[in-house]
Amino acid sequence: MNWITNFVRPKLQAIVGKKEVPDNLWETCNVCGQMLLKRELEKNLFVCKSCDNHFRISAKQRLDLILNPDYSLIDTPEIKIDPLKFKDKKKYSERIKAYQKKCNQHDTILLASGFINQNNVIVAVFDFNFMGGSMGMAAGEAIVKAADCALEKNCPLIIISASGGARMQEGILALMQMPRTIIAIKSLEKKRLPYVSILTDPTTGGVSASFAMLGDIIIAEKGAIIGFAGSRVIEETIKEKLPQNFQKSDYLKEKGMVDIVVHRKNLKISLEKIIRHLSSNLE
Template sequence: MNWINNVVRPKIQKVFKKRDVPDNLWIKCGNCGEMVFHRDLAIALNVCPSCNFHMKLGTKERFQQLFDQGEYEEVALPDVAVDPLKFRDQKRYPDRIKEARSKTGRNDAVTVAHGALDGIETVISVQDFAFMGGSLGMAAGEGIVKGAQEALARKAPYVVIAAAGGARMQEGILSLMQMPRSIVAIQALREEGLPYIVVMTDPTTGGVTASYAMLGDVHIAEPGALIGFAGPRVIEQTIREKLPDGFQRAEYLLEHGMVDMVVHRHELKGTLARLIRLMTHRPASPRKDALPVVQPPVPAA
């Protein structure tokens, strides 16, 4: 009996033991419900190959898509007070910051980098929704302002990839003050004649929309992006009326003149390059390989 228990049974269990398989190999599209293999989704820049639904894209992936050969240099941002109001709700505010930093690997919601975009030195700020909903606090505000200052110093175009749920309530009035600060920084760019382009992704709302996100020389939106100040549910409850279909979505705003163009993520770099060359009076790119076209993977039959 001991021989059966100690030798035979463990060997049988080892043969039929299930392998430990990661649970994130397949990702479900939030629009059509299609299950997409994670590598195929990464190749497609987090765009569903079945319905073209634009899922959220991380900071690193944004930079790698837009900068030539994925090469760039991040800009150091000024330090700010972590918890100026000693705020606490269900958790202490420093604990929330720590969790967000651990989750994203970023110091805060906004990261700034510079590098070549189609051979043109460009400064890009990316607002990451994964970091506390991309909320605008003092650190994020410093990121937007520092990006503008870096563009001024380098005489370079400035591109902001916006994604936010609004101001960060844990910082109170200090977060709201980032709105006028960012406006002043953008005005300095305009006075120097430097291009300022905003790419609004899903979602771009609240104080971000009410400040630097709507001050671009050109406003680009990703397909289906929610863009506005208050959300549709809040508006419906306030005016007590049913909103039109697609209200506050990128395509609706394009029809009503709030954005200049809706651009598929795979075409974003090429569009930015053409706009920057047009706005800086530069000839079209002579390099055929400067703007690679990302082909989405063909879904399995």
């Protein structure tokens, strides 16, 4: 602080009547290093205009991206927080509360009911900002509820994953969500309701090893990392160098693990076509 910032600037601001310019107007692309104006980045659906890198976005931004604006959020079930009384550097219960405050949501998954143009859908979407999108009991319950809502409304289910895997603070209770969510997804088959899985950056661990890979159609967002274990762990285990694009969405498409790789700007239109096609024989 000096005479200019303490005295001259407030005086000038008082005269001009302008608010201080926020210093967080810019975002740096972590792939090409380009400085991007946040407003422009948002207009471009959070995709770098220089290198096409798809930035990670929140669950709310995902819903806004694919659904018509009049969608409604569905409450996710309440669960008993921290049954194992887990503690590392911080108590798990405190950690959860901090994330709830930061992300303004109950846990990592947001549920919504809405329309993609004319098509009614239920959407469950992970928020990677909430504890790395880790799947614990709350996420498991949310997926089960999402499947129930799709059954009730007789409409397709879309799950958008962005997750580091099972939530270690919940131990075996988190791992149990893998079979639970699979059973929930499988219940849609009886009514022949379509289930579309969208894998975004990153989709790994227990999420990729359960419902995320069971979509009737599996869409991967461009450039997303999708896998089970991290590539460094695999390299150290098999003592081999992995290909450069290993675990990237295009590589998975090439190997038949996903059906299509979609650019974010085409996601809604692609989903509409898929949902319309898959729903054509629904009663």
